[in-house]
Amino acid sequence: MLDKLKIKKILNQILKYSKKVGAEQTEVLFFGGKSSLTRFANSQIHQNINKENVEISIRVILGKKIGVASTNDLSEESIKKTIDSVLLIAKSQKPDKNFISLPKPSKIKQIKSCIKATANCSPQKRAQIIKQAIKETKKYDLKASGALSTSFSQIAVANSLGVFCYEPQTFCSFTLVVSGENSSGYADFTDLDVRKIKPKILAKQACLKAIKGKDPAEIKQGIYEVFLEEYAVNEMLGYMAYLGFAGKAIEEGKSFLSGKIGKRVLGKNITIWDNGLSLRGIPMPFDFEGVRKKKVVLIKNGVFKNRVYDSYSAHKEGKISTGHSLPAPNTFGAYPANLFMKAGKGSKTKMLKKIKKGIYVTRFWYVNAHHHNLLMTGMTRDGTFLIENGKLTKPIKNLRFTQSIVEALSNVLEISKKTKLIGSNLVPALRIKKFSFTGQTE
Numbered sequence: 001m002l003d004k005l006k007i008k009k010i011l012n013q014i015l016k017y018s019k020k021v022g023a024e025q026t027e028v029l030f031f032g033g034k035s036s037l038t039r040f041a042n043s044q045i046h047q048n049i050n051k052e053n054v055e056i057s058i059r060v061i062l063g064k065k066i067g068v069a070s071t072n073d074l075s076e077e078s079i080k081k082t083i084d085s086v087l088l089i090a091k092s093q094k095p096d097k098n099f100i101s102l103p104k105p106s107k108i109k110q111i112k113s114c115i116k117a118t119a120n121c122s123p124q125k126r127a128q129i130i131k132q133a134i135k136e137t138k139k140y141d142l143k144a145s146g147a148l149s150t151s152f153s154q155i156a157v158a159n160s161l162g163v164f165c166y167e168p169q170t171f172c173s174f175t176l177v178v179s180g181e182n183s184s185g186y187a188d189f190t191d192l193d194v195r196k197i198k199p200k201i202l203a204k205q206a207c208l209k210a211i212k213g214k215d216p217a218e219i220k221q222g223i224y225e226v227f228l229e230e231y232a233v234n235e236m237l238g239y240m241a242y243l244g245f246a247g248k249a250i251e252e253g254k255s256f257l258s259g260k261i262g263k264r265v266l267g268k269n270i271t272i273w274d275n276g277l278s279l280r281g282i283p284m285p286f287d288f289e290g291v292r293k294k295k296v297v298l299i300k301n302g303v304f305k306n307r308v309y310d311s312y313s314a315h316k317e318g319k320i321s322t323g324h325s326l327p328a329p330n331t332f333g334a335y336p337a338n339l340f341m342k343a344g345k346g347s348k349t350k351m352l353k354k355i356k357k358g359i360y361v362t363r364f365w366y367v368n369a370h371h372h373n374l375l376m377t378g379m380t381r382d383g384t385f386l387i388e389n390g391k392l393t394k395p396i397k398n399l400r401f402t403q404s405i406v407e408a409l410s411n412v413l414e415i416s417k418k419t420k421l422i423g424s425n426l427v428p429a430l431r432i433k434k435f436s437f438t439g440q441t442e
Helices: 004-020 074-090 123-138 199-212 232-243 247-251 310-319 347-352
Strands: 025-042 044-062 067-073 142-159 164-179 184-189 222-228 273-274 296-300 339-341 355-371 376-389 391-393 398-403 412-422 427-442
Touching: 004 044, 004 142, 004 164, 025 123, 025 376, 044 074, 044 164, 067 074, 123 142, 123 164, 123 199, 142 296, 142 347, 164 199, 184 199, 184 355, 184 376, 184 412, 199 376, 222 232, 222 347, 232 247, 232 273, 232 339, 232 355, 232 376, 232 412, 296 355, 339 412, 347 391, 347 427
Parallel strands: 222 355, 339 427
Antiparallel strands: 025 044, 025 142, 044 067, 142 164, 164 184, 222 427, 273 296, 273 339, 355 376, 376 391, 376 398, 398 427, 412 427
């Protein structure tokens, strides 16, 4: 892998050459790193993958014409060809009247987001973690499937206005599905540090779901009170990110938030924010334009308070970028990638006890959602149970659902005080008054 000084030298050379051949402004993104994945099924490891790559993406500005091109060949000849190509691309574009300028330098907060143990995690170490999980599932005569991935990445941004940012980052993800004859359970874990994975605990959580889910019964479709585990809540939050909170969706009138700044859009107990600087999540101190990320409260007590901006949308609306740019070309606009939902005061056990009749959902899968009301369709999976008088009385077959996320989050009765990091989002469990189940699965 290249070090910071070498990366900076390459980016400066690109900026110098780009200016020489006529670019008015230039931005360069460097993506480098290695990722490793170990997959297992039927309680046996069956695949190891290691991938290492670098890529440079170049954006040039000619007046108000913009071109973007990329290469993973860092030779001088390849880079010059890429710059020449991106200049031709820019010349062929129509002027973008809303473009003002690339961003100027901003002070970047230093964050420790790179853990050596994760960056150097070997196939043998991943196998040891998986082996512990498999050993636990065998105690219950169940089979384990899933994957453990670890990665080390380097991201750097430079532009002709003086921006230079560099951040090394690690990430690990462990997913586990435990299966019996007619039931299954699920658990997962994400973090910067692979050493924090507790395979036995995760395996036991999944196993208990599979054991409890044996011989599921059918239940009538209809509207039920539900208890959603964090996995299911995160699925909803993910769709809210790009169909609701993303800049383009709001600007084009497709989002449930369009034209509703200052108005209540969700339940009064719902507060959601984005914070790429928080060490409770997966931090990244700057966006893909090299602008420092800011904490942005999107929803406060159900009211739409703010949206996120990149430099393009900020200039367009006379605002300041909040550091939420994606790599160009970008079809989503400014994007919140580190979402947090405010925790409540309830314990999961006490929340469950308050449900007279309802359905317990571990997670969703095969999900689709649509703009505006965020109508979501999909199925439950890996642990769906009937709740009667505050107890899980029997497992039920997975159900199909058709439910507006906006409506669901306007009918939240209780929020757990504990939260879980899933991907790059931190979410609680929810008790929701009404959730529409429209069919059964086989």
